Amino acid sequence: MISNQSPFVQDTTSVSYIMFLVLVALIPGILVHCFLFGYGILFNIITATITVLIAEYLILKARNYPVKPFLTDYSAIVTAWLLAVSIPSIAPWWIIVVGSLFSIIFAKHFYGGLGSNLFNPAMVGYAILLISFPAIMTKWPSAYASVSFGEELKLFFFGISNYDAIASATPLDYLKTELLLNKNIDQVLAEPIIKANPLIWVGIAYLLGGIFLIYKKIITWHLPLTYLLTLFLVASLFSLANPNNFAPFYYHLLNGGTFLAAFFIITDPVSGPTTPKGKIFFAFMVAMLVYLIRIFGGYPEGIAFAVIFMNICVPLIDKLSQPKVFGHD
Amino acid sequence: MINNYLLIILSTVLVNNIVLTKILGLCPFMGVSKKLETSISMSAATAFVLTIGSMTSWAINHYLLEPNDLIYLRTITFIVVIAAVVQFTEMLMEKHFPFLYKMLGIFLPLITTNCAVLGIPLLNAQASHTLIESAFFGFGGALGFSLVLILFASTRERLEGADIPRPFKGSAIAMTTAAIMSLAFMGFVGLDR
């Protein structure tokens, strides 16, 4: 029986295709990360992917939903990967499992699954981990501490053994603590942990992936551009006003997963705004909140909190930022 | 000076949000957040009661209770004052916005028993705020309450169409949402330093 309604022709883009391209765009960043910091991140990704697939499968079965179309839409895997690359690559396995389960079950399926979730699932998972296990969540591997494959596995399965040898704070975290000790910004920036941190290259790889997504018209320019521009402006403003206490803009742009956030995290369509004006406001507010939390708040990085907070505002933003309908004044 | 007031507002709205970090005033938060319009009017009513209530409570505390060493009477007198302010608001509303009055229904008189409304004057008294500080504290608390109430109502309106599993429909998902909102507000910790 044919459904007797128009249109009878269709574009070929599908949800799977969109999500698949997002995964593809993430790959360069992941590879660079691997190259610089070891294979830990791959363990994260594999664990997260397996966890979300199993969780998704069980929930779909429990809700008597068809499994195949939902498992092959790749949306759960995108969530898993975004969470996995946000978690330190030397974190033990259970952190990733707990985070993934929270993302998929708590933030996504409580709300009805694909398309219904109010909040960015990856960021909910991340925020829950960050406030529950702050020590583990802020220890990243130092770039040049060479960790053997065996040691990586050991870390992954049994947690931290000789932590300090391989781990360090992220540059954002480090800067914050040092500034609290009344150090001058130039001094801190000159220290090797910040100056020689290759995290920048990971960021640039994500930037390339993001440009690919814009080129493929998977995301629009509004969110990433506004986000980066706002962060650039507000950081420049503060550092111009007081160069001794506030880090210059490039530091904020190149650290703390700014590009990952700009192109992959805030661009989640389901929990984000849909109107062009709304997108611009959303990205602007996220950037402001991120800067606020980075500089004045209690956490070194605020992207998760900023995104969740702005997710709450999305229905209102969408409602108030309706574009003018053709022929309306 | 102005910095201080701004900080009070920032602190009460974001960092120490009365609903999401102090977990006060949950009953109107859950009860009146089904529709955006009612939540807005509820916010306005609460803001009015809170600001006036804070100021009158301060006056009573400052001029009546403290000089006479009657601090133990705080709770009861504050309740009386707030009840009166609520009663007044109710009459005002019934006269000028009869429709809103009907829609808010039981929740309007319930502002009296809203723990946020009592909590704020008590916190004021505890922190020995001045009159203007009390007013700002009350107003900031109301602003924080309004902010989360209105945002929450708008998300609930959106959730109306969502394919939520049956066990989580209604209050369950509202609670979950409130929990995640609370999570977001935890990120603001430390901003009021």
Place this chain on the structure above:
Amino acid sequence: MKLFENIFKFNGGIQAETHKAISTAETIKKFGIPKKIILPLRQHIGRLAKINVNIGDYVLKGQLIANADGNVSAAIHAPTSGYIESIEKLPIPHPSGLPDFCVVIITDGKDTWVDKKPIDWKKIGYQKTVELLISSGIVGLGGATFPSHLKLTKKDHGAKLTTLIINAAECEPYITCDDMLMRERIDELIKGINLLHDFLEFEESIISIEDNKLDAIEKIKKAIINEKNISLKIVPTIYPSGDAKRLIYLTKGIKIPKNTRSSELGIQMFNVATIVAIYRFLEFGEPSLSRIITITGNIKKPRNYEVLFGTPLEEIITDAGGQKINNQTFIMGGPMMGFALPSIQVPVTKAMNCIISAETEMLKNDAPVLPCIRCARCAEACPVELQPQELYWFSKSKQLDKVEEYNLFDCIECGCCSYVCPSNIPLVQYYRFAKSEIIEERQHQEEANIARERNEFRLSRLEREKIERAERNAQRRAQTSSDEKSKLVEEKRKAIQEAMARVNKEGDNSL
């Protein structure tokens, strides 16, 4: 390059495969007289036509068989000569698949015309001509079937009509009937435009055409070299450029406001086929009896036919060689806005501009319909700049007041949103559902209001009657003195008691 000057591109739209070449290889074929003609009375927007013939009557070609009922209605004529066999409910091409009243004519094959009376509008004047046009049966032949005589005004709300736009965009994929008409009958079209131009005293006449109809553009260019009143506007091929408000914007850069007709701003638009029909009516006295229809898609011999209204569609499909791949599904209209016919046992109507024999990929509706991911591609594609994702969200959950808030009734159901949707959601279906639901609700509301009024009227009437009765009683009481009255009552009561006693006794006895 100069041609693209002053193009006012509207938001969104889509550029789908046009598939127009399928049916343009062959010329328009005049389809013969079928044995039976079935004329539905519902062929236009507005009130049903009123039948003025009886079963068994002999009718001539062009004879009026149903009058326009009021102003918003259109007349129906016999497309050929023959006998009225019956008037009954038969399947018609309607998305509901429900039958409706039709007049069935058994043709005699003679095709005898009534007395054709060409109309010299200059002589009889504007007013008289328009009155005659009401009986022409001409409706918008682009598919909307709005009675044309209603559009033939010189003024609307005080605004003088200045611009005539001829809609030759034909933006839907597959359809080529207007294209072929322009290729083969450009003279009639140009004459028709000139006629309308003079008749309604337009200041300018513009033919708006999509840039993919190269042949037709060439023909028009040649034909208008010496026409100073007519100009040509070539618009880009973006669906739905043929929608009236979109085409006016593309052509003139004027956005027609909501709830406003373009004529209120001095612009009137006609489809090319409609103009030719008006021309033929005035010039030769021929009412609307036939149209050009595209038979295309999955069919052996796709082409355009000129067909008498009421011809059974099945006969045309047989003439076109039948389906290449047999799936028994035919779409009336374009693939974007048309609907699948319940069967091909339906007659050709004034609205039927195209029949697409469904291609296999059009039947592929087993692709899963996933939830909306709010990617807003639909909003980017919407030519009306609506928010289809929100409209869908609220229609799906039947929050009708919210759907209306998001301007559901501005939606033109063009299908662009469904076309781009990565989740395969049949968005337009949801909007149609919501629209008819809201319309029904309004109707119920109106009915309820009437019922309330009538009920209140009745209650007040009862009240009044009660008072009147009381007054009457009081009057009567006043007339008879109280003494007399009590005596009367007393007597009556006595009589009754006696009677009762008698009855009781008799009852006892009989037991």
Place this chain on the structure above:
Amino acid sequence: MLITIGVIIFLSLIIGVALGISAIKFKVDGDPIIEKIDSILPQTQCGQCGYPGCKPYATAIASGEADINQCPPGGDDGIHKLADLLGVDYKPLNEEHGVPKPKSVAIIDEKTCIGCTLCIQACPVDAILGSAKHMHTIIEKECTGCELCLPPCPVDCIDMVPIKETTENWKWKYPVHKLRVDERATP
């Protein structure tokens, strides 16, 4: 102790006076909500709710006397709208008052009708035409389908006929498509 009592009495006095004054100042009469409720009710005047008509039922709802789920012709939609208007929770239709039926109109079998006028007196919207000893006819457009004319008819000549779907009143249905994953009821 005295001071305490004094303070409390003083406070109560002030508040009492202030509230008393405002009570006089902001006095209201009339209840606009009844009209609103009445406009939601379907106006069949059928009395299934237990009140003699829609307006009395609306008044009863406004005063809190009646529940919102007593109107079968209004159906689920009606209850949802009332719940929305009054800010109370939705509750399913109380089946004591009847079940929703497809909208019907009464048709009088004119051969059987004896012209007793009883139905005319029963009709709440004056939708029946006729006079004594002459057969009656129902104005179909005005009939609300309340069925109040059925019981008084001594010869059972009135039938309720559901309104048929035609191309005129046909409407688009709620979309059903294969794999409707987003609307599946959870088992």
